[in-house]
Structures are given as structure tokens and as C-alpha cells.
Amino acid sequence: MTTPQRPPSAYVHGLNGPVVVIPARVCAWLERYARLNEVRIQERGSDPEVDAVLVAVRLAALTWRTTATGTPVAAKPEVDPDLKQWMSTGQAADKLGITDRAVRLAIQEQRLHANNINGRWRITQEDLQHFTAAKNAATAA
Missing domain, CATH: 1.10.1660.10 (Multidrug-efflux Transporter Regulator; Chain: A; Domain 2)
Structure with a gap:
């Protein structure tokens, strides 16, 4: 799964105002390490556009996680290390x-x-x- 490194400007699109396109793997990374899913839940209802974008990030992360790992849920530490994930x-x-x-x-x-x-x-x-x-x-x- 090799993806060429792109400059930041490659992710910015749009003529009527900039729009950032985030790859699904990056969405999964943001959810896991930047705790973006927690922000989505905490701020739910405060701004409809923000809600829609955070839900889109969540869907992209779930899709990537399912194709990359076979499960839509990020694995959490368990006492039993023999689990498949x-x-x-x-x-x-x-x-x-x-x-x-x-x-x-x-x-x-x-x-x-x-x-x-x-x-x-x-x-x-x-x-x-x-x-x-x-x-x-x-x-x-």
C-alpha cells in the first residue's frame, strides 16, 4: 500500500472556498491519536456543519479500519494477548x-x-x- 507523498496543497480543493480532502487512513489516525471521535461526541449539536464533517471523518475512518484490519473498531488493550487483533x-x-x-x-x-x-x-x-x-x-x- 504505497501512496506517494503529497504536498499539503494537494489536499486543498475548491473554487468557492477551500475544502480539505482527508484520506481515510488519516481520518482513522485522527480518531485514534487526536481523539477526534471524542470531540465529535462532546460537541454534537453545537454546529451542524461541524457535526456533518466529523461524522464524515468517522465514516471514512470506519471504512478504512474495516478494510485494513477487518474490524470497524480500533482495538483496545486487553489482558488476553492472544486475541486475533x-x-x-x-x-x-x-x-x-x-x-x-x-x-x-x-x-x-x-x-x-x-x-x-x-x-x-x-x-x-x-x-x-x-x-x-x-x-x-x-x-x-
């Missing part, structure tokens, strides 16, 4: 084609989001997709 650093390394040590280094450098559950790193499929997309964007530059 979680993988170990070794499993992530196999999927990425890198070493387990490289995965742990990416976690340490905060380039790959992971959860420490009972002393072991667990990575969701969604976090792996975000990491892969960010890595591909950086190499395309």
Missing part, C-alpha cells in the same frame, strides 16, 4: 519483513504505537498499517 513484536516483524529488534526500536522511538501488556509489547493491525503507511510516505520523499 493483537500481535507480538515477532509477528509484526514477520509481517514487515524486518527483525524483532527493529520493531522494538521503532516502538522505543515512538514511530510504531504499541501497548505494553503484562511486560510484553502488543501491536494492533491498525497500528501496523499506520506505521507501514508512514514508512512508505517517508521513503517516497
